[in-house]
Amino acid sequence: MRKSLISVFALASFGAAALVATPSLAVDGPKVSWNLSVWGPPRAFTAGIEALSSYISKETDGKFTIKIHYGDALSKGPDNLDNIKLGAFEMAQICTGYHPGKHPGINALDLPGLPLADPEVHALVHDVFYKNPYIVNEFKRWNAMVLMSVLQPQSEFMGVGEAPVTMAGYKGMRVRALGGTGAAMKNLGAVPTSVPAPEVYNSLERGVFQAAAFPFTYAFASYKIPEIAKWYTTNLAPGANNCPTVVALDAFGKLPPQYKELFEKGKPIAYAALVKAHGETDKKNLADWEKKGLKAIKYSPAELKIFEEVGAAPVWKTWVTENAAKGVPAQELLDLILNEAKKAKAKLGKS
Known part of the structure; x- marks a missing residue:
């Protein structure tokens, strides 16, 4: 899966690089300097904005910098969205879980x-959404336009004690899981x-809980x-x-x-950089975990179906009910995600 995305976006990157290499094709315009706010150090999470910033600077011969x-x-x-509204800077990375009531x-x-x-x-679903x-x-309402996803990796669980090789293995298990993930796991017992x-x-070392959910694999490391x-x-x-x-x-x-x-033209390059960075991180971490002797658990389609129907679906239903009451087209938005995912998989030959 990762290889196909890298290859698709790499072609876009190559094409853009070829254009940049020809001075006569540089995008002309005024001098513009923007600031972008993000928390933490440079890492896989920031690879996309770094690639986009570099692309825009090269395309404009340094006239437009971020x-x-x-x-x-x-x-x-958590304050980045508020400060975008105030005009403190021109771009920012946010996590919508920081302030769910605002959107x-x-x-x-x-x-x-x-x-x-x-x-x-x-990437395809988020861009449509x-x-x-x-x-x-x-x-x-926040003076903001959502540009692109950071392609945050899905969470997985890592833990101690007996490994939950089926969904039934989570029954009674204390887990560190936040938000919707926590609600889904509660539905599983x-x-x-x-x-x-x-x-x-x-907390894990002291036995406060037996497993923790984090974005895979970089957060565990x-x-x-x-x-x-x-x-x-x-x-x-x-x-x-x-x-x-x-x-x-x-x-x-x-x-x-x-x-x-340039923002739309640079997005494929930014997405390619994100996938490459996360792929390299995963390769290194998984090799390290194998050396340490950690057991890797891969669930069968039947077990994943149980998670979807017993764990996740009730959370979706509750979210739709609560947000529809607030005037949000909640079912329409959820259906958009699910339908676009099906379209994307069919388009990519992954259905």
Whole structure:
């Protein structure tokens, strides 16, 4: 799956590079300098915005630059959307789970068990979803336009004790699982708890819970969970945070047309960079875990069906009911995700 996405986007990258190599084809325009706010250091998560920033600078021969500010230098992550509205900077990365009340419609992408484990399908579905009129208007209230997904990897579980080789194995198990993932696991009989990421290692070591869900694989490695874990799941894909890159509408509106076009043209290159970065990280981490002797659990289609029907579907139903009561076209948005996922898989020959 990863290889196909890399190959598709790599071709786009090659084509763009060929254009950049010809000075006469450089996009002309005024001097423009933007700032982009993101939390944490440069990492796989930021590979997309780094590639996009580089592409735009090269295409304009340095006339349009986007400076990335890491580590909350401009704003704390949960405050990025508010500061986009205030005009503090022109671009930012956000995670919609940080402030769900501000944009209930887009929170459909935070639901558990969505069929978005394949990164290529993930990218296609998110791009269509972000352009839905309701979502566009939802973000206009924040002076924002949702540009592209960060392709946050699906979560998996890593834990100690007896490995849950079936969904029944989670019954009674205490797990660190947040939001919709936690709700889905509760439906399976697990006992979810909310613990800040930096505290997971010590809590797991002390037996506060037996397993933790994190984005696969980089987050487990970042918090050193493989040092004490005995097993991990490989294909449960219980959920993923929706973390898009947003652009300030007022700033975007001031750009000349030739600069605006660069954002869409650069997205395939940015997505290719994200997939490549995550792929390299996964390859290294999985090799390390194999050396440590961790057991890899791959669930059968029948077990995954149980997760979808018993764990995830009731969470979808509750979300639709609660948000429809608020005036959100919740069922329409959920159906959009599911239908676009089917279309994407059929288009890519993965149905």
